[in-house]
Each structure stands twice: as structure tokens, then as C-alpha cells.
Amino acid sequence: MTAITYEHIKTCKQTGARLGKVHTPHGSFDTPAFMPVGTLATVKTMSPEELKEMGANMILSNTYHLWLRPGHDIVKEAGGLHKFMNWDGAILTDSGGFQVFSLSDLRKIEEEGVHFRNHLSGEKLFLSPEKAMQIQNALGADIMMAFDECPPYPAEFDYMKKSVERTSRWAERCLEAHERKGDQGLFGIVQGGEYEELRRLSANDLTSLDFPGYAVGGLSVGEPKDVMNRVLEFTTPLLPSDKPRYLMGVGSPDSLIDGAIRGIDMFDCVLPTRIARNGTCMTSEGRLVVRNAKYARDFSPLDPNCDCHVCKNYTRAYIRHLVKANETFGFRLTTYHNLYFLLKLMEQVREAIMQDRLGDFRDEFFEKYGFNKPNAKNF
């Protein structure tokens, strides 16, 4: 019995992208899918009802952050993360590894695990494969992630090789420590940076452990986009075709399309919600910085081609006013719109796969959006 299964529906004849469904104990979702990020058991500014309304069936939450606040024991006592935050859809928790390596100070990596300091209090902490499993079992998400090391880009081949080997040993310990295999699916994370040999090594190690799904980690950490695409091209074919493939930390519209084309099923990123809180919006006409003075008397919607609740009811002028005055409701509106934009984009990607024309869709989208221009305003 496994908590997570992948149902393959169709492969795009033009690109090889996969259309499918992931089944979880809290419902199924169509793939390729984008998962909004709810770091602290809340997708910043949004309610669960709004997430449902915009079409999100799956969200991500962060193990490291919930471990520190409010503490996984409290979430467990509440009946688990779903109940704690009133979200009955699917949830994925990361392993905490990425935050340990990106947020904390004075970390020391040992075979046993990682010593580091709490980025809030400075307190000394220790995270290991066993601890990451214990926390994630307490949180009770549908999908859990193995505890891995995520080295920065670029990393030397020799360091990366040692790191990949350790991540494989840690993955085995994670599987061993995971106590709720029946209702929580644990995904392995393939590392190896930009090195094909190491991605192959990592994929071999991890697929031999038979996880119910696999992530490609260590991308979107500062490397150029063509490096990401190249790595995906030689990595996804190494992963089993009957299990979901998750590209961690990717959420710009161009990379979502390019990832899907390379066989990725799941994505997550703070990008749409983070830029929203800065007043930056994703639109069918490209990036729109709504706080700009030119929108002060612009009574058109954020995106004239969008049919979301925000675009149907509110103007750029009003949203600009709220954002400039630092009014919460302004950030609710930009966040809602950006998440809707990406969820709708994934719907279009799935539709294009169904019609065997994701390559054409990519060209049209990149042209309209300006991603083909040398100075494209990327996110």
C-alpha cells in the first residue's frame, strides 16, 4: 500500500510532456501542477476558501518553519496540519534541508546530520534524516520529502559527489525512520548539480530505494535557465515513468512551461506570492508593477485577459492605492491574481499536452509574454 500514486493519462507528441493525475489521501490533482507555498501553515494573505476557489488542490508547507513556530508537537496535537490550518486538500511538506542551508548560520554538516542556528532566536539546533521524518510525520502532510543536502550553485564536482553520496545514505535513513508509510508518501530528492554523472549516480541510488515519487533538487539556486533545462533533459529520463516528478522551487511562467516540456509533473515556488506582496503582478501582457505612478488613474483590471475574481471586480488604480498605502487587502488582491495566473497557466499547459501542441503553446506564450526578447523582464 502506498499513499501516493501517479496515473498517467497522455504524453504530448510534440514535446514528451506528461499529462496525469496524482492521487493522495486528501484528493487528487491534475498534473503538471503548480503548488502555492504556505510556509507557516498559511499561504500568505489567502484563506483556504480562496485557494479552493482559484483552483488549488495541493499546497506546500515548510517543515523547518513549522518546527520552529508553532512547533510540530502543537500541530500534531491539533490533529495534523490539514486540521490545524483548515485545509482539506493535499499538502506536501519539504524536509527542512533547503532552509537549513539557505537561512541558518554557522551550520556544520556531519554524517549524522546538520548542526545550525535557528534564524529567529540564534538557538542551536540539529536536523537529521530521523528528525526530519519525525517532524513531518507529526505534521502529517500527504507528501513528505527526504532530508537532503542542497549545495549552492556552482559547486565543485568533488564536493558535489560526496554530497550526493551522503544524500543517498540520508535517503535510506529517511525511509527507515518514516513511520506513516500508509498515509504519507515520502519522495526522494535527486541531487548532483549540473553534473550528468552525479545526477545519474543520485537517480540510481534513489530509484533503487523505490520511493513513491521523486524530486529534482538543487535547481533554481542561481544557475542560468539553460543550465536548468539541460539538467532536466538528462535527469527526468532517469526517473521511473510511473511515479510523479517534482521540480522544487520553480515558479516563473517560462520555467513552468519548460519544466513540463522536460517531463516534470509538480512545481512549487514562493515567487507569485512574494512578488505580489511587493505589488508585482503576472499578466498575459508580462510583468506589471502596479505601484507605478502610471496606474494611478488606470481603471482597467490588472490583466485585461484574466477572468479571476480580482480582475472582474477591481482596477489597477484601486489596487495601486491599496498597495501604496500598505493596506492588506491590496496584497490579498495581488496574491490572489498571481496564484490564479499560474494555476490557469498550468491548466493551459495541460490542455496543450492533451492537444499535442505544448511546443506551439510555449512559442506563442514566450512571444506574447516577451520571454523571447533578450531583455525580457523575468521574475
Place this chain on the structure above:
Amino acid sequence: MTAITYEHIKTCKQTGARLGKVHTPHGSFDTPAFMPVGTLATVKTMSPEELKEMGANMILSNTYHLWLRPGHDIVKEAGGLHKFMNWDGAILTDSGGFQVFSLSDLRKIEEEGVHFRNHLSGEKLFLSPEKAMQIQNALGADIMMAFDECPPYPAEFDYMKKSVERTSRWAERCLEAHERKGDQGLFGIVQGGEYEELRRLSANDLTSLDFPGYAVGGLSVGEPKDVMNRVLEFTTPLLPSDKPRYLMGVGSPDSLIDGAIRGIDMFDCVLPTRIARNGTCMTSEGRLVVRNAKYARDFSPLDPNCDCHVCKNYTRAYIRHLVKANETFGFRLTTYHNLYFLLKLMEQVREAIMQDRLGDFRDEFFEKYGFNKPNAKNF
């Protein structure tokens, strides 16, 4: 033709409180009523749909703030405040006077108007009866307020007398300058501090001008509660019984009940929304400071006797976690609950008037809530 009319339904035999309806160009609302405050064309953290859902039919917005940001010309160009903020219920705008006297520096009061400095930029500004009408006509709220002087408590009799006389002259100029009498009702504001003679003078002056409604101003400015009650006792009988009576800036549960008992129909206050953003909640058991450590593992609702969306779906432990982590959604939940609590309280007040038992209701509520105790935790 007048934009605002008052329909009297019943007087409470036990207290003299009035049950009625105020009719506006944007719908009617039952009185006594509490109006949530949406200073900058948004009730902080809330959406218009949420306000409707909790039963708000009428909100207040602030002339001074909207004049500075985004500017009344932009709101006018948007089609008025209702359209700008996507609120099809009724709106009342204040005159800007209170903010000029409470927020700004270096003010200089002259017969013509008030010179002062913008509290954001320091820029020199001038507000007069004519200017206040021009701004409010541009905003287009259903109810506008006359531009008055609101002296602090306590004020000397001689100063207050001069102020009341000037406010009366300003009220006349407001009526003269008001250009949309057909679709916006202008209310006069009775001042006079704690002095019965001056309240009488002010009420005489203003009722002779035949406004479609009257406010009692200059209360809730630091005076003890028994002073407020005493002033209301001799002031509301001076106001016409066929027009709505509005007590400005009052929103603590005890004062809402005591104001209704003294013949008040409308109230507004930032209290429920402001304390919510500090994690303080109004409950049937009294004040609850949800960030307190004792709620960390409390999986009961904010108020066990409340049937609002928040109390049906979220726990104190979750809300505490969000509030402590400064997560917007936490403030959405506390704000929603507090506004619901007051709107529900007003429903109970109306029900008690219908049953001629508002005095009994007051006693029961004060007892349960602890307002009878010498060290009652007031808001």
C-alpha cells in the same frame, strides 16, 4: 427630495431605545447599527464579500485620508467610492475635521477654515466647510458629515462656546456648498462637550438648518463613560425624532448598548478592527488576547458561543500561531470575528428593543461580560 430617510419601527418600553431603519441610495439598514470603518477605502484586512457575509450593510470611510491618498479626484474619476472599492452597500464619509484636529500638526483655526500640515508629507493644507463638501461630493458617499471643530476633553466653557458657534456657521456653509443633495444626505454634528447649555445651543442651531440626520460629536474623546452617558441623556432629546442619530467614534460593547438606550441609531469605531490587528478579540466571555502563551495548545474557537465563520473553522492555537508570526491571515481572522461580534451584538440589541427588554439585556450582558466589575477589562 432627500437622500436619507429614517423609518421608526418601535420604541423600547423599558429604555426608550429606538428600533428603526435608515434608507439610503445604496440600500437600507436596521438600527441601532454599527458601521465598520474603512479608512482608506478598505476595512483593514477585509474584502467587501466578507463584510456582506458578516452582515454589514453600511461602512464608514475617511475624507481626510482619501483626500491625501489616493486623492478625491481619482476616486471621482473611478465613478465614486462605491465603485472604486467594489462596495455596493451604503457608505458614510466623515468630514475630515476629526483627523485634522487629532492627526495633524501646526493647525491654525480661522473663521474661513483650518490650516494644518499633512501628517504623511508635512505639506501645508487647508480644509474648510466648502472644501470638505467638495471632497465628499467627489467621493459620493450616501451620508456626508458637516465640517466641524471637535475640541478635546476637557475644554473650557468659553472656548467651547466659541467653537460651537463657529461649528454652526460652518454647518450653514456646508449646506450651502453641498452640490448633490439629491443623492447624498448631509448630517449636522452637535458639539458642546459636557455642557448642557452648549449642546442645547448647538442642537438648536443645527436643527433649524433641517439636516436629514444628526450626529453627536465630541464624545469618546477621553471623557469618562458616565460623562458620555450624561451628555447623551440631555442631548438626544434635543434631536428630531424622525431623523437618524449617529454617535461618532463609539464601538466598545458597553457603550454601544448604553448609546442605544439613550436613543442613538448609528455608531462607528475603529476599535474592533484596530484591536484585532493586535491579536485582541471580543468574545461573549470578555476580552481575549489570543497571543497569550496560554492559548498555544488551546484548540477551542475564539468564542465558544459564536457562530461566525472563524469560530466554526479555526482554533485559538492556530490564530495565536498566525498572529505571533505576523501572518496576514491571522489578522483577517481576528478582524472578521470582532466585526461579527459587534454586528451580532447590535442584532441582539434590536431584538431586545423589539421585546421591550433592552434594560434587562444590558444587565445580563454587563454581568456576563464583566462590565459591572470595578476592574472590568474595557476596550
